Amino acid sequence: MSGPAVVLVGPMGVGKTTVGRLLAERLGTTFRDTDADIVAATGKEISEIFIEDGEPHFRELERQAVREAVADHPGVLALGGGAVLDEGTRALLAGLPVVFLEMGVAEAVRRTGLDTPRPLLMINPRQRWRELMEQRRPYYTEVARAQVSAEGRTPDEVAEAVLDALELRKA
Numbered sequence: 001m002s003g004p005a006v007v008l009v010g011p012m013g014v015g016k017t018t019v020g021r022l023l024a025e026r027l028g029t030t031f032r033d034t035d036a037d038i039v040a041a042t043g044k045e046i047s048e049i050f051i052e053d054g055e056p057h058f059r060e061l062e063r064q065a066v067r068e069a070v071a072d073h074p075g076v077l078a079l080g081g082g083a084v085l086d087e088g089t090r091a092l093l094a095g096l097p098v099v100f101l102e103m104g105v106a107e108a109v110r111r112t113g114l115d116t117p118r119p120l121l122m123i124n125p126r127q128r129w130r131e132l133m134e135q136r137r138p139y140y141t142e143v144a145r146a147q148v149s150a151e152g153r154t155p156d157e158v159a160e161a162v163l164d165a166l167e168l169r170k171a
C-alpha cells in the first residue's frame, strides 16, 4: 500500500503543523493537516466545533479526515494531537512512516499559549497537557516507527531529525 510519505503525531504544541510544512518543502511534496481539512470541510474553527458540537463530534470528524487523508495524500500529513485516541485510526497507521514528535510540558505550553486557542488547554493548561500526554503516550509510541525530540530545537532542526529518523535523505 502507498500512503503518505510521512505522518506526524504527538501532543499539542510540539510543532507537527509547522515541521510538517517544512518537511514537505524539503521532500518536494505537498502538506496536509487534518485540523485544516476539518476547518475547510465544516467552515468552522476547531474551537467552535468543540464548543458548539462537543468533543465527540469533533473526534468523529477527525476520524473521517484521517481516513480520507491517509487514502488520498501522498505527501506529508500532520494529525491533530488526539487523533491516536481512536483505535481504528491506530490500526490504519500501522505500517506507515509515522513519527512521534515529543517534548516536555514547559516548552509545549509556552508555544500553545502564543497560538490560536486549543480548546482542551483553555483551563489549567499545564496540568491538562500533562494528563493528556500521560494518557496518549502509549498510543503515540504504539503507532510510531520513530520518535524525535522537538525540545530546544528549531523547526528546521526538527525537520532534519525526522528525515534522519526515517532515512529519507537522498544519497
Ligand SMILES: Nc1ncnc2c1ncn2[C@@H]1O[C@H](COP(=O)(O)OP(=O)(O)O)[C@@H](O)[C@H]1O
Residues within 6 Å of the ligand: 010, 011, 012, 013, 014, 015, 016, 017, 018, 019, 078, 111, 112, 114, 115, 150, 153, 154, 155, 156, 158
Ligand atoms: N521548533 C519550534 N521552536 C519554536 N516554536 C515552535 C517550534 N515549532 C513550532 N513552534 C510554534 O509553536 C506553536 C505550535 O506549533 P504547531 O506547529 O501548531 O504545533 P502542533 O501542530 O503540534 O500543535 C506555533 O506558534 C509554532 O509557530
Ligand SMILES: O=C(O)C1=C[C@@H](OP(=O)(O)O)[C@@H](O)[C@H](O)C1
Residues within 6 Å of the ligand: 010, 011, 012, 013, 016, 017, 035, 046, 079, 080, 081, 082, 083, 118, 119, 120
Ligand atoms: O490534542 C488534541 O486533542 C487536539 C489537538 C489540536 O491539534 P494540534 O495537536 O495540531 O494542536 C486540535 O486537533 C484540537 O484542538 C484537539
Ligand SMILES: [Mg+2]
Residues within 6 Å of the ligand: 016, 017, 033, 035, 078, 079, 080
Ligand atoms: Mg497542528
